[in-house]
């Protein structure tokens with residue numbers, strides 16, 4: 151068959167996971183200079199920029215959530231698609247074994263992680279034939295946090311803050327603005343949206359995701375849609391949602407809209423939200439050997455330039471040092487906006503752990519603990535383990551459980567991203583705990599704050615869902631919900647909602 155095909159696909163996966171494409175880098179660099187220095191948004195973007203550089207230098211996963219691998223393949227007439235599919239699956243398996251992809255394929259009935267990213271429906275591989283002689287493969291890795299902020303609207307409908315959205319381009323604009331507002335920081339803003347107007351529910355979502363393969367700086371060939379894209383970009387960054395939903399000037403780095411024909415009775419607007427860790431690349435392969443002839447999205451005349459010329463977290467001197475385990479007094483002294491540097495013991499716990507703790511005693515003593523919403527990439531090394539990527543996951547999924555877990559087990563700090571809701575806020579106040587926002591996607595940056603892995607519990611839930619016992623040093627995070635009833639997330643949501651109303655589409 152094609153002797154280099156497997157290696158070429160493996161290279162594509164590794165590079166997509168570890169090295170952001172130039173157009174996304176350029177947009178993030180522009181974001182960095184747009185947020186005034188010293189603001190929370192600027193601090194978040196500085197960590198993100200360092201993370202982008204670290205990932206490329208060390209060939210580590212940019213974000214620990216390497217998402218749902220989605221391949222778009224164009225092959226010449228007569229090419230063996232069955233063999234290519236098998237090779238792509240093998241390459242995904244190998245990239246997972248090398249720690250470039252996190253095991254992300256979970257049996258929806260049993261909850262068991264396949265461990266190799268293979269399973270029914272994963273990875274996603276779409277084939278199309280074309281008249282050309284070569285093979286083109288594009289790959290996007292879109293994580294769960296931003297996938298959960300996707301939205302689909304059936305027009306006409308009433309939208310909060312925006313009123314009636316009719317079956318018109320103004321109605322479409324309202325849907326896009328609403329989706330971005332609703333995402334707040336949960337999808338790791340600044341993000342980018344792919345949008346499909348029309349189609350049916352299935353084709354609409356697929357086509358919306360396909361728009362994310364367009365470069366951020368291209369111009370829509372349809373002048374009506376080009377105008378809509380420009381209008382969204384000039385409006386949305388005035389909502390003051392900002393990086394990570396901390397408030398600020400940069401909320402979106404791209405908006406790409408396409409249209410499909412629809413049934414007379416249906417008018418769907420489908421929105422695929424991607425985070426700043428916008429990982430997509432492509433290759434063109436020689437159809438007789440499978441060797442890479444060309445990288446897509448990479449212009450060789452524009453070499454990758456570093457995002458930053460400095461290393462480490464830029465301290466202002468106002469950071470609060472916390473040593474875990476924490477006391478009630480430690481956390482009651484904190485207020486929204488404080489930057490903390492945590493050292494000591496930390497436990498990871500996300501969906502499966504939270505569900506488990508509602509019915510079972512914890513496997514470790516959680517009194518005074520710091521609980522990190524994180525599904526890391528962890529590699530076995532001899533008898534021990536090494537964390538290679540460890541950013542926060544979206545916390546709101548744990549909202550049904552978090553307050554009870556704080557109350558029952560004495561957790562003093564929860565770290566995650568995107569914020570939590572009213573139940574958790576009340577529990578923080580009543581029991582003396584805080585919510586700390588780490589910077590979503592900064593997996594390499596945070597992996598370097600982990601000194602060692604001391605152990606693991608509940609490994610039967612799979613690597614991302616297990617409870618990892620970590621020792622960290624100077625792990626930075628921002629207090630966004632304190633023990634006095636204050637929530638930055640609630641404030642930003644309300645203020646950006648007021649901005650949305652003022653826009654008057």
Ligand code: SF4
Pocket residue numbers: 213214215216217292293294295296297336337338425426427541542543544590591592
């Ligand atoms: S950057 Fe955030 S939304 Fe994107 S994959 Fe990582 S954790 Fe998920």
